[in-house]
Amino acid sequence: xxxxxxxxxxxxxxxxxxxxxxxxxxxxxxxxxxxxxxxxxxxxxxxxxxxxxxxxxxxxxxxxxxxxxxxxxxxxxxxxxxxxxxxxxxxxxxxxxxxxxxxxxxxxxxxxxxxxxxxxxxxxxxxxxxxxxxxxxxxxxxxxxxxxxxxxxxxxxxxxxxxxxxxxxxxxxxxxxxxxxxxxxxxxxxxxxxxxxxxxxxxxxxxxxxxxxxxxxxxxxxxxxxxxxxxxxxxxxxxxxxxxxxxxxxxxxxxxxxxxxxxxxxxxxxxxxxxxxxxxxxxxxxxxxxxxxxxxxxxxxxxxxxxxxxxxxxxxxxx
Numbered sequence: 001x002x003x004x005x006x007x008x009x010x011x012x013x014x015x016x017x018x019x020x021x022x023x024x025x026x027x028x029x030x031x032x033x034x035x036x037x038x039x040x041x042x043x044x045x046x047x048x049x050x051x052x053x054x055x056x057x058x059x060x061x062x063x064x065x066x067x068x069x070x071x072x073x074x075x076x077x078x079x080x081x082x083x084x085x086x087x088x089x090x091x092x093x094x095x096x097x098x099x100x101x102x103x104x105x106x107x108x109x110x111x112x113x114x115x116x117x118x119x120x121x122x123x124x125x126x127x128x129x130x131x132x133x134x135x136x137x138x139x140x141x142x143x144x145x146x147x148x149x150x151x152x153x154x155x156x157x158x159x160x161x162x163x164x165x166x167x168x169x170x171x172x173x174x175x176x177x178x179x180x181x182x183x184x185x186x187x188x189x190x191x192x193x194x195x196x197x198x199x200x201x202x203x204x205x206x207x208x209x210x211x212x213x214x215x216x217x218x219x220x221x222x223x224x225x226x227x228x229x230x231x232x233x234x235x236x237x238x239x240x241x242x243x244x245x246x247x248x249x250x251x252x253x254x255x256x257x258x259x260x261x262x263x264x265x266x267x268x269x270x271x272x273x274x275x276x277x278x279x280x281x282x283x284x285x286x287x288x289x290x291x292x293x294x295x296x297x298x299x300x301x302x303x304x305x306x307x308x309x310x311x312x313x314x315x316x317x318x319x
Contacts, residue, residue, distance in 0.1 A: 083115025
């Protein structure tokens with residue numbers, strides 16, 4: 001078995017030999033922080049630290065490595081930080097050092113895959129993640145990262161399969177992952193499955209606006225207007241302010257060509273805004289919605305007039 005395929009555990013990392021019993025408490029605290037930092041980097045898709053935080057962390061780890069050159073956990077976090085920062089060569093060097101010091105004790109292939117993905121080396125990322133998943137298929141993060149690499153390589157069906165597997169194996173759903181999987185499915189024409197993924201996400205995570213809006217866009221694209229309007233109405237009832245959803249309903253009606261209903265919805269929103277107390281009506285958000293409703297009513301007026309004219313004066317046969 002290749003080094004780097006066995007996941008590091010907090011217990012394993014904390015049990016790494018300590019030099020002085022007198023400093024056990026201090027070293028234990030440091031190792032807990034190091035483990036949590038390394039896991040944070042691996043479990044999240046973006047940089048775990050701000051720009052200043054990254055440099056501070058790097059300086060700290062570099063100093064610690066000088067004092068403890070045989071500590072694989074320090075090299076493991078250094079590798080992760082370099083990888084997230086796009087320094088692929090340094091990341092791989094540190095991860096190789098981890099494997100030399102503690103073969104099979106850390107998820108170095110997962111870290112390699114992540115670093116290669118950040119650096120745009122998608123084929124290398126897939127190779128590392130293939131190795132990770134051969135020995136540890138339970139790792140949801142590895143499935144997700146490999147799906148991203150395969151997508152970049154144009155391996156669409158393999159990517160979709162891995163996205164599905166990542167979603168199935170993720171212990172607690174994350175709205176960003178739900179949306180990423182739904183978007184991948186939609187891109188490949190699996191709209192019904194994407195809608196189901198979003199519906200499941202909303203059911204388990206609650207009515208998160210980003211998921212609701214994505215589900216709404218998908219229902220409109222699928223021409224499932226009744227479902228879209230029901231979703232808007234549910235969101236309007238649950239929202240602390242109904243006005244943005246009233247505007248959304250008016251926009252959707254216009255988008256699908258129901259101009260008279262759209263104009264009536266914009267008029268209802270304008271009347272509602274006018275009925276608000278002065279302090280609420282003067283807020284920036286309500287002022288913007290009032291301006292939007294006026295623009296929409298002005299733009300819809302000639303369209304509605306043309307429709308009515310066409311209906312009342314049909315072309316004579318033969319002309």
